[in-house]
């Protein structure tokens with residue numbers, strides 16, 4: 229996936245930290261396992277299993293994020309809100325990878341910048357919940373916390389947290405990762421054959437012409453380079469691809485936190501790029517304690533209630549050495565609130581001077597319910613949040629360095645709007661998400677094209 233890299237920036241070892249030191253802090257969102265013996269047995273087994281990623285890949289990603297912090301790359305991250313064990317299936321995995329690669333192609337071509345490609349999958353199996361219990365009628369049961377913890381069925385048996393599910397999550401993550409690595413190594417992203425990047429939908433999409441034009445121009449560029457060089461340009465079929473997930477279930481994450489030969493410190497080897505959610509970002513909490521000691525690049529969700537001072541304290545706790553590539557803030561304000569909520573945060577971090585990568589999650593602030601009972605998001609709002617974010621960063625003297633989107637490679641109807649102008653009535657046709665509504669294939673590419681258009685306009689405005 230990548231070449232070994234060492235970070236040259238000096239970082240200090242987190243004092244008093246161990247992979248289990250979080251156990252001494254208030255831990256939110258963790259399940260109560262009824263059988264302590266079964267839990268310990270599952271964790272002992274997990275500690276023996278091979279990791280899912282390597283420290284070399286983690287350093288390579290950190291370096292790419294550091295470059296994105298300097299405006300030399302753009303980060304594209306996408307995936308489902310939550311993976312289910314049943315999603316570990318070839319069509320779902322390859323279609324999702326395909327749409328992410330195609331979006332990255334649009335971005336590389338349009339922004340003239342290399343893209344950091346991250347899939348929030350191969351481990352996105354735990355979900356934070358607003359209530360510990362779910363009540364239906366007279367019956368209250370523990371909430372469903374994602375497939376790594378318990379089952380979604382509303383039965384007492386399914387809702388008991390089962391520690392063996394952590395082993396299944398590890399196995400499914402490994403299978404997902406294995407397939408993604410094999411597809412990429414096998415030339416799934418080979419720029420010599422941009423025609424393979426075509427999609428069945430392109431034939432009938434309103435975006436077809438723009439997309440086809442871009443594919444042709446990439447093909448021309450590759451042929452031009454090869455004519456110039458007098459040989460085939462290699463490495464055009466090799467790309468870097470990284471994974472992320474919300475590292476919520478600390479017993480699982482700690483069991484995959486390892487030391488490696490010839491490197492100091494500890495690495496979370498369950499994913500390249502773990503996230504902390506809003507609900508578990510308390511400074512004195514277990515999650516911040518766990519994250520401060522690992523050497524991975526880390527991301528934190530930033531919602532509309534976050535105050536500037538909170539961000540600065542998180543920077544103190546999680547990146548005291550101002551290490552390049554270490555910290556990403558993923559803001560999710562909603563199209564209606566971003567203009568009011570984001571600037572004070574940008575201003576505080578800019579004034580502070582330490583580096584972060586700013587990424588816009590344009591999904592979570594824009595969720596709404598329709599009159600026919602579907603949870604949806606309007607394409608126009610998602611796009612508006614991305615576009616406003618670019619402008620707000622520019623006005624604040626900071627830089628929007630990436631986007632996070634919830635998307636799928638399938639032709640679902642979960643978000644309204646887009647080139648095909650999906651309406652609320654269309655939602656029932658192919659609504660498959662069990663959690664948040666996702667952009668479908670076409671809507672995802674449309675967002676990528678819109679980002680390019682927006683940046684083109686911004687550059688044009690700057691020149692005018």
Ligand code: PEP
Pocket residue numbers: 308309310356505506507529592664
């Ligand atoms: C998410 O990140 O997909 C999500 C639903 O986040 P939260 O539950 O923290 O809002």
Ligand code: CO
Pocket residue numbers: 308309310592634664
């Ligand atoms: Co979500």
